[in-house]
Amino acid sequence: MEFLIGSPFSSPVGQRIQNATSAALQAEDWSLNLEICDIINETDDGPKDATKALKKRIVGNKNFREVMLALTVLETCVKNCGHRFHVYVCSREFVEGVLVRAILPKNNPPMILHDRVLSLIQAWADAFRNTPSLSGVVSVYEDLRRRGLEFPMTDLDSLSPIHTPNRSIPENGVSSSSVSPSHTNSSPATPQSSGQLNPVSPEEKQKLTSELDLVKGNLTVMTEMLNNVKPGETSASDAELLQVCVCVCVLWS
Structure with missing residues (x-):
């Protein structure tokens, strides 16, 4: 097209x-x-x-x-x-x-x-x-x-x-000159993708483990909810979201 x-x-x-x-x-x-x-x-x-x-x-x-x-x-x-x-x-x-x-x-x-x-x-x-x-x-x-x-x-x-x-x-507005940066921000949006990993402390590791357990718990609840609905009642977005949760658990494990 x-x-x-x-x-x-x-x-x-x-x-x-x-x-x-x-x-x-x-x-x-x-x-x-x-x-x-x-x-x-x-x-x-x-x-x-x-x-x-x-x-x-x-x-x-x-x-x-x-x-x-x-x-x-x-x-x-x-x-x-x-x-x-x-x-x-x-x-x-x-x-x-x-x-x-x-x-x-x-x-x-x-x-x-x-x-x-x-x-x-x-x-x-x-x-x-x-x-x-x-x-x-x-x-x-x-x-x-x-x-x-x-x-x-x-x-x-x-x-x-x-x-x-x-x-x-x-x-x-109307500018008579070519487009050029005119922002007052001293530093634009800083990207979050530096690729550098900081050492993980025991406390942070424990926190991440707790968060992973929470995600897994939510995944279990969602799975049970989807298993209990009648055929045709679940939507494609529900199935895709469940796939997202599975992907998160796999990557975090």
């Missing part, structure tokens, strides 16, 4: 997202990431075009380095862009159809990608809980928790705030 509607990477912001998420990059290109934020804020089609490009880079992509880079771009944009972009990426359609879909067991995602996606959903749900127009991500988060999915232990108070900083050029 791309030959009919055009590639999501053909737009100005789409081209930059393609470059910023290329597996050939040795590290995140923060100047390019912030330039993407500027285009989203300063153009009418920026939010929609960026969402399409990020979806294209994440969904069905087996190159997990590109997916992780796309998540970094996505996180950076949520923290530095305005409401117009938030409406797209916090919709139930995007959260379920792009983020949750990326960590289904059938895609065999690495655990670091699995935790990164869940951390983003959790952080956005907390940040936008009181914004009705962004309730899609909140409903997905609550639905996943209600179904028994365990989220990574995260100190939400320690996370970088999700907000749009003051800008020299207002959102959707």
